[in-house]
Amino acid sequence: MEIIKPLYKRNGFQTFGMRVLGYTLKPFFGCRCKVPDSIQQLKEPVVFVCNHYELFGPASIALSLPMSYRVWVNSIVVNATDSIDKMIIGFQHTFPFLSEKGARRVLGFVAPAVERVIRRFQPIAVYHDNLAKQMHAIEDSVQAMTQGENIVLFPETALPKYSKGWVTDFFRSFALIGEYYRRKTGGNALFCPVYVDKKHRSLRFGQPVRYGTGKASEECGKLVDSLHGQLLSMAEDVLGPAPSVERGAL
Numbered sequence: 001m002e003i004i005k006p007l008y009k010r011n012g013f014q015t016f017g018m019r020v021l022g023y024t025l026k027p028f029f030g031c032r033c034k035v036p037d038s039i040q041q042l043k044e045p046v047v048f049v050c051n052h053y054e055l056f057g058p059a060s061i062a063l064s065l066p067m068s069y070r071v072w073v074n075s076i077v078v079n080a081t082d083s084i085d086k087m088i089i090g091f092q093h094t095f096p097f098l099s100e101k102g103a104r105r106v107l108g109f110v111a112p113a114v115e116r117v118i119r120r121f122q123p124i125a126v127y128h129d130n131l132a133k134q135m136h137a138i139e140d141s142v143q144a145m146t147q148g149e150n151i152v153l154f155p156e157t158a159l160p161k162y163s164k165g166w167v168t169d170f171f172r173s174f175a176l177i178g179e180y181y182r183r184k185t186g187g188n189a190l191f192c193p194v195y196v197d198k199k200h201r202s203l204r205f206g207q208p209v210r211y212g213t214g215k216a217s218e219e220c221g222k223l224v225d226s227l228h229g230q231l232l233s234m235a236e237d238v239l240g241p242a243p244s245v246e247r248g249a250l
Helices: 016-029 056-064 084-094 100-119 131-146 159-164 173-185 216-239
Strands: 046-050 069-074 124-126 150-153 190-197 202-205
Touching (some): 016 056, 190 216
Parallel strands (some): 069 150
């Protein structure tokens, strides 16, 4: 797997404006990243499954993961200009000092810029409220993988807990990438958990998990459980035991 260290060579940072933005944000979101040799030596694409950590997770991955990939992004963010009403709650959670009216004004100002920046990364839009469109995200991911691209995704569900650093429950549909990849190529896709460690400003890689050869329901379940368990364990290594209220059942 090719390691791409210069920012200007990475997907999304081809333009001068994006490179200026990237280097401006790097002191705030950049993380140390040592890709394990076992990953670097691979001749196949990998699906990197990461914790969200609110804005910090996606931003640090974009600035610190030194390889080519396509990233899953919530359709609300991809279409930010038309999704201000849906973004209000999450935005106020990030900036609790803003009233709803203030948050709406700020979002109205920044949404077009956010949309332009996100689209530079050629995101795969994810629609959690539309099964048909969600399946398109699965198919687009598999198509990208057959062309040699890695995939990055953030499958956590519980937005109010992102900022605390714990790993919450997953949307489970992403595991179907493994099933669709097997049907299309006959191969077994490789998934790797990556914990965004804000405390130590580093990306921590877990043990890769390969999608198996059994029934889809069983393989998807085992895959999700293994990845979630590893990310939760890494979070506890960094933050200590998670309070029971944070540990939603899968």
